[in-house]
Amino acid sequence: MARRLLAWAAVMVTLLAGAGCGDAAGRTGLPRPDHIVVVIEDDQPYDAVIGNEEAPYLNQLARRGASLTQYYALTHPSQPNYLALFSGSFLGVDDDSCPHRLTSRNLGTQLLQSGLTFTGYAQSMPRRGFTGCADGPYVRRHNPWVNFDNLPVSVNRPWTDFPHDYTKLPTVAFVVPDLEHNMHDGGVRQGDTWLRDNLGGYADWAMTHNSLLVVTWDEDDGKGPNHVPTVLVGQHVRPGDHAQPNNQFGLLRMLLDAYGLSALHHSDDVEPVDVG
Secondary structure, three states, rough: HHHHHHHHHHHHHHHHHHOOOOOOOOOOOOOOOOOEEEEEEOOHHHHOOOOOOOOOHHHHHHHHOOOEEOOOOOOOOOOHHHHHHOOOOOOOOOEEEEEEEOOOOOOHHHHOOOOOOOEEOOOOOOOOOOOEEEOOEHHHHHHHHHHHHOHHHHHHHHHHHHOOOOOOOOOOOOOOOOOOOOOOOHHHHHHHHHHHHHHHHHHHHOOOOOOOEEEEEOOOOOOOEEEEOOOEEEOOOOOOOOOOOOOOOHHHHHHHHHHOOOHHHHHHHHHOOOOO
């Protein structure tokens, strides 16, 4: 636990040093997107994906869009990072235990209370509204929205509900592949192929429809400094490598700022990801 807190503190110091903290730092550099889809992959360090021939599609996306070269996950293990990206806080969770029942404000509540929409899609979840801790390759610890009692059951959906007509997507969607396709169990190539086959069409569509695809990782493999890949592709994204130091709090801040929503917890302490 001490190592996790020290790693988090180090990243926060770096972010705050570059933030100009009193600045009107809420700008993402992007026009307000019609849709944002965030895909969360699992347990791979930056150099296991970026530049790796086992991930040809992700490297194509990285060249086509923005690749964050200094993006670091906050902690270990997985679950606190998922909660940080969704709520701006670990909310007292420092392990992969299940279940949790939380009432804190989060990205979903912020969107819904502002008349916008949110849905989370989890691959291999057996049915809409499922609250079990696991079912085959589906695990609840990778599904942050299911933990919040202040969200309606209707936002918790299986991947099979993801619309083929992208105009029917919610304002913000989270997509969580299962353990066989998120690079946790199935490996980098299998995860890369799943992403191409299932979200390649959306990535192409986003380029001409004022929308955004974000592909990020919860944490590295535990052997390094928690340096993980994060790639953003969309119509208004400035392509290339982006060396702005950032983490889950800054990515959440970008999502909130994109729609003029108030920052949540520690996302208020950092600069948003800026790729515009």
